[in-house]
Amino acid sequence: MLDRDIVAEYKLDHDFLSEIYALPGGREIKKCIQCGTCSSSCPLSYVMDHGPRKMFSLIRAGFREEVLSSNTIWFCSSCYTCAVRCPKDIKITDVMYALKRLAVKEGKTKGKKAVVLSRNFARMVNTYGRNHETELMARYILEADLLHALKFVPQGWKLLVNRRLPLFPHRMKNMDQLKKILRKVDELGEI
Amino acid sequence: MxxxxxxxxxxxxxxxxxxxxxxxxxxxxxxxxxxxxxxxxxxxxxxxxxxxxxxxxxxxxxxxxxxxxxxxxxxxxxxxxxxxxxxxxxxxxxxxxxxxxxxxxxxxxxxxxxxxxxxxLLDVICNDIGYDKIASLAKKKLAGLKVAPYYGCQIVRPDSGFDDPDEPTTMNRLIEALGAECVDYRMKTACCGASLMGTQEELAMRLCKNLLLDAQQNGAHCIVTICPLCQMNLDVYQGKINARYKTKFDIPVLYFTQLIGVTLGLPLRDLGLGRLAVKLTKPMKRIFEGANNG
The missing domain is CATH 1.20.1050.140 (Glutathione S-transferase Yfyf (Class Pi); Chain A, domain 2)
Structure with a gap:
């Protein structure tokens, strides 16, 4: 007896795979032989909705929603362990990055705190040219974790008393140049 | 150079x-x-x-x-x-x-x-300047100090090429050149959780707890690392990890450059060693001060 839902093929998204192929590095998943080395190497696969091996299988089958809404892509910490061990040399971490960006593009990011951190990080860089860690954390807490703001206090305090928490940003000088580069990228369109 | x-x-x-x-x-x-x-x-x-x-x-x-x-x-x-x-x-x-x-x-x-x-910087110091030169500059060796070299994840991964991704030895050889002893432990290239400490604290703390436990069980006095985020997660969050997992870790987490500085006989203050969140333990201080008086 099966005690799980069966998804009929007609409900799957048959365009999803070609969309993933179109992403930079996306075609790589073709090479996957489902050996599971990635999932067994991943320090966080035990809490992921689906490990990386299963993600690849889901992508091929067309489980669009399951893939893009999964916590998997946001729990990937970019440690590259899977990528260096993959016997088919798939750049798994890059595929995860590509899936992150696709999920952001399609607004499948509800409740994903890592998105808030990443977005604010990009904002720091676009404003100062450099990351201002103190402000980044403040903005992140305000936007994503205000209810638990207090949990950051002891660590912040430790940094502060040890003079490791600068209150003001280090700015780069030629922001004008950086902005010109960013504007040009906007014009060119992402890859 | x-x-x-x-x-x-x-x-x-x-x-x-x-x-x-x-x-x-x-x-x-x-x-x-x-x-x-x-x-x-x-x-x-x-x-x-x-x-x-x-x-x-x-x-x-x-x-x-x-x-x-x-x-x-x-x-x-x-x-x-x-x-x-x-x-x-x-x-x-x-x-x-x-x-x-x-x-x-x-x-x-x-x-x-x-x-x-x-x-x-680890590659440059170890491979350009070289272990022999560093050992020759050392005013005193760190005899008796047991160090867990922690490489973390990114330094040895895909595009690196100066060391093995799973079993790196660059920092081990440096620590030995400084006269300290390296403890062998499994998690030297495991991930500390990186920015997940901000977004998924529980998960990152667990990764760090396992790392600290592995280093401790193998007798390390301290962990030496090469990455700002690894250092922050293991150092600044160690107190919270102790509270969460009822552990009693008291393992200072140093940068490899700080350890080199100690052997060069530089004042601990100039090396920022007073500003770790987990302070130097007494046995470490004894070894370090010995190194300074050398």
Missing amino acids: KYTYYPGCSVNATANIYRDSIAAIAPALGLELEELEDWNCCGATAYMSVKELMSFAISARNLAIAEKHNRDVVTPCSACYTVLNKTNHYFADYPELRRKIGQALEAGGLSYSGNIRVRH
């Missing part, structure tokens, strides 16, 4: 003790670090998660500026190292990406031809 120095954002902020220790040891090692003028953030893992081409383009701006000097770029941060290196490799391997990065740089009046080598 002269290098173009890319400190990265953390080294000027939460990792300023790393910065101070690098500044303190560089002259003694004959390491000339000329800071890259007006560098910008490499983009880290976060920028790449939202915009890819932008992330590569801002990263490439640094390489373009560095190319004017035609020297190796050296960075003490594992994330900067990985990202700048990745930009370099992708710039070489993907013509379409190279063309677009080129166009973006051109809008800012810059160009990059791909001829800069990006290196981590």
Whole structure:
């Protein structure tokens, strides 16, 4: 007896795979032989909705929603362990990055705190040219974790008393140049 | 030896003790670090998660500026190292990406031809300056100190090439050259959780707890690392990890440059060793002070 839902093929998204192929590095998943080395190497696969091996299988089958809404892509910490061990040399971490960006593009990011951190990080860089860690954390807490703001206090305090928490940003000088580069990228369109 | 120095954002902020220790040891090692003028953030893992081409383009701006000097770029941060290196490799391997990065740089009046080598400070110190020179400069050896060398994840991964991704030894050999003993433990290249400490604290704390436990059970007095984020997670969160898991870790987490500084006989203060969140333990202080009086 099966005690799980069966998804009929007609409900799957048959365009999803070609969309993933179109992403930079996306075609790589073709090479996957489902050996599971990635999932067994991943320090966080035990809490992921689906490990990386299963993600690849889901992508091929067309489980669009399951893939893009999964916590998997946001729990990937970019440690590259899977990528260096993959016997088919798939750049798994890059595929995860590509899936992150696709999920952001399609607004499948509800409740994903890592998105808030990443977005604010990009904002720091676009404003100062450099990351201002103190402000980044403040903005992140305000936007994503205000209810638990207090949990950051002891660590912040430790940094502060040890003079490791600068209150003001280090700015780069030629922001004008950086902005010109960013504007040009906007014009060119992402890859 | 002269290098173009890319400190990265953390080294000027939460990792300023790393910065101070690098500044303190560089002259003694004959390491000339000329800071890259007006560098910008490499983009880290976060920028790449939202915009890819932008992330590569801002990263490439640094390489373009560095190319004017035609020297190796050296960075003490594992994330900067990985990202700048990745930009370099992708710039070489993907013509379409190279063309677009080129166009973006051109809008800012810059160009990059791909001829800069990006290196981590650990690689430069160990392989250019060399273990023998460092050992010969040491005023006193760190006899009796047991160190868990922690490489973390990014430094030895895909585009690196100066050490093995699973069993690196570069830092082990350095620590031994300094006269300390390396403890063997399994998790030396495991992930500390990185920025998940901010977004998924429970998960990252568990990774760090396992790491600390592995180091402790193998008898380490301290952990020595090469990455600002690894240091912060293991050092600043250690108290919270103790509270959460009812553990009693008291394991200082040092930068490798601080350990070199101690053997060079530099004052602990100048090396930022008083500003760790987990303070030096008594046995360590005894060894370090012995090293200073040497």
